[in-house]
Amino acid sequence: MVGGILDLGEMSTFFTSSMGWLVRPPFRLYEIFEQIEFVGNKSVFIIMLSGLFTGMVFALQTYSAFHVVSSETLIGPTVALALTRELGPVMTGLIVAGRAGAAMSAQIGTMRVTEQIDALEVMGVNPKQYLVTPRIVACVIAMPLLAAVFDFIGNLGSYYLSTHLLNIDAATYLDKINLFTRPKDIAQGLIKAAFFGLIFSLIGTFKGFHTKNGARGVGMATNETVVLSSILILVSDYFLSALIKMIMY
Amino acid sequence: MENAIELINLRKSFGPNGDVLKGVDLKVPRGKITVIIGFSGAGKSVMLKHILGLLKADQGTVTVLGQDLGRLDEHALNEIRKKFGMLFQSAALFDDMTTIENVEFPIKEMRRKLKKQEIRKEAEQRLKVVGLGPEHYNKYPSVLSGGMRKRVGLARALALEPEILLYDEPTTGLDPVLAETVDDLIVSTHNHRPGLTSVIISHDLPAAFRIGDYVAMLDGGKIRLFGPPQVFFESEDPFIKKFVHKVKEYVGEGRGAPP
Numbered sequence: 001m002v003g004g005i006l007d008l009g010e011m012s013t014f015f016t017s018s019m020g021w022l023v024r025p026p027f028r029l030y031e032i033f034e035q036i037e038f039v040g041n042k043s044v045f046i047i048m049l050s051g052l053f054t055g056m057v058f059a060l061q062t063y064s065a066f067h068v069v070s071s072e073t074l075i076g077p078t079v080a081l082a083l084t085r086e087l088g089p090v091m092t093g094l095i096v097a098g099r100a101g102a103a104m105s106a107q108i109g110t111m112r113v114t115e116q117i118d119a120l121e122v123m124g125v126n127p128k129q130y131l132v133t134p135r136i137v138a139c140v141i142a143m144p145l146l147a148a149v150f151d152f153i154g155n156l157g158s159y160y161l162s163t164h165l166l167n168i169d170a171a172t173y174l175d176k177i178n179l180f181t182r183p184k185d186i187a188q189g190l191i192k193a194a195f196f197g198l199i200f201s202l203i204g205t206f207k208g209f210h211t212k213n214g215a216r217g218v219g220m221a222t223n224e225t226v227v228l229s230s231i232l233i234l235v236s237d238y239f240l241s242a243l244i245k246m247i248m249y
Numbered sequence: 250m251e252n253a254i255e256l257i258n259l260r261k262s263f264g265p266n267g268d269v270l271k272g273v274d275l276k277v278p279r280g281k282i283t284v285i286i287g288f289s290g291a292g293k294s295v296m297l298k299h300i301l302g303l304l305k306a307d308q309g310t311v312t313v314l315g316q317d318l319g320r321l322d323e324h325a326l327n328e329i330r331k332k333f334g335m336l337f338q339s340a341a342l343f344d345d346m347t348t349i350e351n352v353e354f355p356i357k358e359m360r361r362k363l364k365k366q367e368i369r370k371e372a373e374q375r376l377k378v379v380g381l382g383p384e385h386y387n388k389y390p391s392v393l394s395g396g397m398r399k400r401v402g403l404a405r406a407l408a409l410e411p412e413i414l415l416y417d418e419p420t421t422g423l424d425p426v427l428a429e430t431v432d433d434l435i436v437s438t439h440n441h442r443p444g445l446t447s448v449i450i451s452h453d454l455p456a457a458f459r460i461g462d463y464v465a466m467l468d469g470g471k472i473r474l475f476g477p478p479q480v481f482f483e484s485e486d487p488f489i490k491k492f493v494h495k496v497k498e499y500v501g502e503g504r505g506a507p508p
Contacts (some may be wrong), residue, residue, distance in 0.1 A: 107345075115341035121356045122301055124330040190296070209456075 035138030055154030077180035093196030101200035137140025143197030144190035149178035200229035258309035271470030287467035334411035340402030
């Protein structure tokens, strides 16, 4: 428990020192784009797949409830709001944390135990600037984009399910969405997604950087990254949502 | 200056019972091959990390090429590091880069004004020196043999034409034939670069006496003895005598052959 709190402190210093390197040359633009491609482009397919089925199942389940009170037309906005505000960012966060966050800790952890990070330092290259900062920046940029994809495909799936299987009028479906959804509903989800990106990239790079004990250590670091990231995403989601509610509504 | 590296009363400990270096005094002469020997766990790698500025001493000073590392900021420290080349125990090649990219890396980082082709040419030159031709350029470290990895590591260490070349256990874990090849490579590399200071951390004792101009023995957190191999063979210290007796049998013709 104490160890966990100490870790948190260490992580904050780790974060601040890594971010300090953002404003010092060399700017590592190539590495940032490389990471955006890894975190972003390579996650698109799985995000689309997840988004599609999440949107569809949510529409299905909402239908059961609303059908009882004959409010099927509200499925559109309900699904839309649920996706953009919560499901989009959180699901994207969990999926990408498992994918990219784990990969980050595994790769950096392996570099640590094979002395590659020492080699970087010896060559006068700051390992945080070269390895950590680009990854964190890339995740903060890529995550909102991925969440947006999730939201869009999810709504698409929900739309097709509703209009073709559940016999809801297409025009009404779309009209109601327009009535109840505001840009700020989408925006808050994207901000959350960026924040989740920050969480798992920080944890992933931190755990990787501080890996010890060879292969076993790398395995542990990866495991801890996914578990901790997932928990923190879910927990912070609540607090973020509460905060957003206070500020925006 | 006469000494490339000077350690004065270097002390370092990790935690309450983790005294590793207990007052190390060492002067590494410029332009020579110095081998630092000592049993496993004696603190050789820790000492090496101090020389590189990767660790900060609890007490004492570390002076490299006339500069006190303790007084340098991150930027100045990085400048000094450009004058070092280091071969890690397992070569520590970047496994997401090919052979040629590994060697190009320090050149790209430190000499940003060079064009791509020029960087490539320099890298090819370094690889040629260690006996690796174009057929190896695009291979990844994972498909290279241990010996080849060391050679790529050496080429990378030499990329920026350093003044001080450090080797961390270069032959540990290699078969005797390969070990001797690596030793010869170390010597020929040294001889081809006038003014280069080579520092080798090793526990290959026969090799140390065969190739070293100077040998330093790290024992109990301090330098027990330092000097040309002669000094070890002529020492009256019973510990050293027992130590050397075993080694004498293996040392053949070489820079430090006994009389």
